[in-house]
Amino acid sequence: MPDLSYLPQIALSGVGIGCIYGLIGIGFCVIYNASGIVNFAQGAFVMLGGMITHTALHRYGVPLILSAVIAFAAVAVIGIAIECLVVRPLWTRGAAMFVMILATLAAQIVIERATLIAVGDQPRTLPAFTDRPPLMIAGLAVNTQFLWIFVTSLVTVGLLALFFKATIIGKAMRACAINREAAALQGIRVSRMLALSFALSAGLGALAGILITPTQYTAFNVGVPYAISGFIAAIVGGFGRPLGAFFGGIMLGLAQAVAIVVFGAGFKNVAALSVLLLFLFLRPSGILGSSK
Amino acid sequence: MTKSPRTISPEAWRRSIGALPWLAAGGVLAYAFVFGGYLTTVMSFALIYVIFVTGLNIFMGFAGQVSFGHNAFAALSGYTSAVLTTSYAWEPLAAFGAGLALALACALVIGYPTLRLRGHYLAMATLAVGLIVYEVAVEWKALTQGYMGISGIPPLGIAGLEVTSERGQLALLAIVVALVLGAAWRIRESRFGRALAAVAGSEDAARALGISAAHYKLTAFLASAAFAALAGSLFVHVVGFVSPEVYGLHMVVLSFTMLYVGGIGTIAGPFVGAILVSLLPELLRRFKDYQDLVYGVALILLLIYAPKGLSAMKGLVRKPVPR
Amino acid sequence: MTLLALSNVTKRFGGLVAVDNVTVSVPESGVTAVIGPNGAGKTTLFNVISGFAAPDRGRVVFGGVDITGLPPERIAAQGLARTFQLVQLFGALSAFENIKAGCHLHTRGGLMAALLRLPHTRHREREVEEEARRLLAFVGLSGNADIPAANLPYGRQRLLEIARALATRPKLLLLDEPAAGLNSAETTRLSDTIRKIAGGGAKVLLIEHDMKLVMSTADHIVVLDFGRKIAEGAPDEVRRDPAVVAAYLGVSGAQRA
Numbered sequence: 001m002p003d004l005s006y007l008p009q010i011a012l013s014g015v016g017i018g019c020i021y022g023l024i025g026i027g028f029c030v031i032y033n034a035s036g037i038v039n040f041a042q043g044a045f046v047m048l049g050g051m052i053t054h055t056a057l058h059r060y061g062v063p064l065i066l067s068a069v070i071a072f073a074a075v076a077v078i079g080i081a082i083e084c085l086v087v088r089p090l091w092t093r094g095a096a097m098f099v100m101i102l103a104t105l106a107a108q109i110v111i112e113r114a115t116l117i118a119v120g121d122q123p124r125t126l127p128a129f130t131d132r133p134p135l136m137i138a139g140l141a142v143n144t145q146f147l148w149i150f151v152t153s154l155v156t157v158g159l160l161a162l163f164f165k166a167t168i169i170g171k172a173m174r175a176c177a178i179n180r181e182a183a184a185l186q187g188i189r190v191s192r193m194l195a196l197s198f199a200l201s202a203g204l205g206a207l208a209g210i211l212i213t214p215t216q217y218t219a220f221n222v223g224v225p226y227a228i229s230g231f232i233a234a235i236v237g238g239f240g241r242p243l244g245a246f247f248g249g250i251m252l253g254l255a256q257a258v259a260i261v262v263f264g265a266g267f268k269n270v271a272a273l274s275v276l277l278l279f280l281f282l283r284p285s286g287i288l289g290s291s292k
Numbered sequence: 293m294t295k296s297p298r299t300i301s302p303e304a305w306r307r308s309i310g311a312l313p314w315l316a317a318g319g320v321l322a323y324a325f326v327f328g329g330y331l332t333t334v335m336s337f338a339l340i341y342v343i344f345v346t347g348l349n350i351f352m353g354f355a356g357q358v359s360f361g362h363n364a365f366a367a368l369s370g371y372t373s374a375v376l377t378t379s380y381a382w383e384p385l386a387a388f389g390a391g392l393a394l395a396l397a398c399a400l401v402i403g404y405p406t407l408r409l410r411g412h413y414l415a416m417a418t419l420a421v422g423l424i425v426y427e428v429a430v431e432w433k434a435l436t437q438g439y440m441g442i443s444g445i446p447p448l449g450i451a452g453l454e455v456t457s458e459r460g461q462l463a464l465l466a467i468v469v470a471l472v473l474g475a476a477w478r479i480r481e482s483r484f485g486r487a488l489a490a491v492a493g494s495e496d497a498a499r500a501l502g503i504s505a506a507h508y509k510l511t512a513f514l515a516s517a518a519f520a521a522l523a524g525s526l527f528v529h530v531v532g533f534v535s536p537e538v539y540g541l542h543m544v545v546l547s548f549t550m551l552y553v554g555g556i557g558t559i560a561g562p563f564v565g566a567i568l569v570s571l572l573p574e575l576l577r578r579f580k581d582y583q584d585l586v587y588g589v590a591l592i593l594l595l596i597y598a599p600k601g602l603s604a605m606k607g608l609v610r611k612p613v614p615r
Numbered sequence: 616m617t618l619l620a621l622s623n624v625t626k627r628f629g630g631l632v633a634v635d636n637v638t639v640s641v642p643e644s645g646v647t648a649v650i651g652p653n654g655a656g657k658t659t660l661f662n663v664i665s666g667f668a669a670p671d672r673g674r675v676v677f678g679g680v681d682i683t684g685l686p687p688e689r690i691a692a693q694g695l696a697r698t699f700q701l702v703q704l705f706g707a708l709s710a711f712e713n714i715k716a717g718c719h720l721h722t723r724g725g726l727m728a729a730l731l732r733l734p735h736t737r738h739r740e741r742e743v744e745e746e747a748r749r750l751l752a753f754v755g756l757s758g759n760a761d762i763p764a765a766n767l768p769y770g771r772q773r774l775l776e777i778a779r780a781l782a783t784r785p786k787l788l789l790l791d792e793p794a795a796g797l798n799s800a801e802t803t804r805l806s807d808t809i810r811k812i813a814g815g816g817a818k819v820l821l822i823e824h825d826m827k828l829v830m831s832t833a834d835h836i837v838v839l840d841f842g843r844k845i846a847e848g849a850p851d852e853v854r855r856d857p858a859v860v861a862a863y864l865g866v867s868g869a870q871r872a
Contacts, residue, residue, distance in 0.1 A: 110588035281405040482729030493705025502691035502720035
């Protein structure tokens with residue numbers, strides 16, 4: 001009989017990792033909304049976020065916060081590079097959508113391997129952002145890193161919502177998502193929106209990677225599992241709705257936590273993938289329903 | 293109009309260029325057979341992939357659908373063959389029968405809901421299936437030995453007669469591949485193949501002609517799963533060993549590369565693609581770490597600049613337009 | 616004798632009533648045209664008849680069989696073929712292969728038959744090829760047999776789509792705005808082809824805007840406006856019907872007419 005007394009504690013960590021999945025999932029949504037493609041290089045952004053921060057911190061002695069900022073910016077640039085070099089040429093040649101998915105998967109592999117060659121295969125980790133013992137809240141040990149993750153995610157989501165609702169660029173991106181041709185006719189530079197969506201999505205991925213690395217580790221090959229989890233989050237939340245992706249991520253994190261307690265740690269991935277299949281079969285429009 | 297006897301007609305050019313990929317790939321195969329050595333092993337793998345990729349070609353090239361998860365069926369049949377022939381001393385052929393049945397049953401169960409999905413949903417659902425099977429192979433240690441894998445798998449053979457020589461295996465595989473490619477050709481040039489092409493061309497128009505898109509997508513899915521199962525089982529006997537990595541994401545990317553290099557939708561495509569792509573690591577042997585990197589870059593460039601692959605080269609010579 | 620009977624067919628899309636309580640009987644002879652201003656609900660009506668949309672109310676009876684809400688492939692099997700407003704050819708296939716695909720319904724043979732390729736299968740293949748050649752000749756496309764369908768000029772694509780629909784040997788052929796995008800020479804050719812088809816025994820039901828085409832080919836006309844049937848009858852009657860004139864020209868236009 002599995003020990004259910006661990007459940008609330010594990011559920012809490014499930015929410016924590018769920019926030020990370022959520023951020024990655026939002027990244028998927030942003031690109032999907034702008035272009036209709038699923039960007040499988042998303043996981044690479046997560047990996048690079050942690051990896052570049054680590055490299056700046058340890059190899060070059062840059063302070064943690066600055067390293068994080070540098071990583072964020074660098075990954076955003078890499079995101080734009082992928083858009084220009086991989087997605088745009090296919091786009092202009094009218095390639096089928098799964099061809100573009102395959103190309104982003106290939107890009108993921110290229111980044112993964114290049115990272116392996118550059119820094120080797122040792123897993124790396126980052127120090128926790130604040131060096132304090134866990135807080136005790138309602139009988140649960142709350143890790144300070146969890147607080148960082150949770151608060152940062154909420155703030156990010158809030159800022160994003162504001163961005164899409166209130167700024168001109170944000171509204172322009174939403175316009176592109178709804179009807180690309182009409183948006184172009186209104187004078188919106190769709191190609192710029194596409195590049196921007198990649199930059200934004202890459203930044204979100206990097207942020208997720210930076211936040212989670214202190215509690216886990218980063219290595220050249222952590223990208224794909226994160227991408228899959230983020231994708232599941234996006235589907236569960238209703239593909240195309242950034243807010244839904246965040247909820248989806250949290251639900252996924254919780255489901256995984258429960259699965260670990262009940263079935264054992266090995267079934268973490270099977271649980272996640274089964275959730276995906278369940279939603280794809282029964283409710284592809286997700287919990288909140290699709291925006292399209 | 294009289295034809296000058298000294299010029300070669302465009303039609304003859306087209307036929308020659310169309311034959312080039314076959315000749316090139318066939319040449320490599322013949323070389324491997326004659327000279328033996330490591331190349332024979334590489335070509336054996338290549339031929340197994342020809343079978344797998346042909347199956348993929350039926351579902352993706354002929355019927356125009358997407359699947360990132362056919363490695364699941366290869367894994368299901370491969371592991372069944374491995375377990376039954378090692379732990380239970382079954383005959384390889386009978387074990388394959390069981391593996392095929394399992395793969396088809398799963399394909400039916402998975403295909404039914406999945407094929408209702410379109411576009412990236414279908415792509416992702418099939419990817420999820422492939423990944424789930426991989427995870428099960430890793431976690432169900434009691435059955436599959438997890439990462440350690442199963443070894444000591446007997447070679448191909450019937451009723452005690454075993455094919456143990458490298459050349460013998462290659463010859464046997466070549467025969468199977470010939471049958472498989474012949475089957476693919478027969479499928480394409482038939483009422484069934486036309487129905488698949490119709491579904492690929494326009495589902496609405498196909499349905500308006502009485503072609504049930506759902507039925508034909510499912511049948512194409514099952515047929516391609518059968519080819520994948522065959523490839524999966526052949527692999528374990530040829531190598532003598534199986535582990536989850538064999539059927540992982542690497543297989544997906546590799547098979548897609550082969551499909552695109554060779555030319556999706558053609559008969560020669562899987563053959564040409566598998567052989568040529570299998571040669572690449574040999575050319576890059578010194579740069580082992582760079583292999584996957586080069587694959588990735590090559591695939592991207594291919595998808596952008598040559599989406600029709602090598603087998604469609606004959607399309608580059610224009611057919612004379614009738615007046 | 617009625618071949619196709621619609622009774623009280625209604626189709627809504629959210630708040631919009633695209634087809635409003637339409638009752639029509641398509642007679643067993645000749646060409647029937649469905650006309651009406653843009654947005655009158657004609658294509659939706661076709662979609663309901665051919666199974667691409669299920670009506671919210673009403674019944675569709677074809678050749679005595681209730682086909683309401685059946686999927687398109689089952690309706691096609693009953694002998695009802697259609698073309699689309701935007702040509703839906705199998706672009707990568709040649710014209711010849713497109714028509715061969717159309718022979719699907721009246722031939723047999725699945726995966727096993729394809730793999731075994733026994734003599735009788737090969738015989739059937741030859742028959743299919745002969746029929747496809749005949750149909751190509753019927754619409755005048757014999758010279759374009761091996762050209763990929765997507766490369767044909769638009770007028771010929773239309774004819775190809777019609778030939779492909781004919782390959783199903785339909786009892787009733789629905790043509791959705793076949794003259795859209797054609798020049799006058801192509802339209803004349805189309806008109807002749809339609810009359811040839813009707814003369815050959817298949818019934819034709821047609822949606823059209825092009826009045827010249829309609830008046831020269833149709834024996835019977837149904838007029839829709841805002842999803843409702845506002846007139847029905849022989850071409851001359853309908854042309855003079857004040858409701859029809861008002862629908863097309865507007866009320867003040869009708870007063871001036």
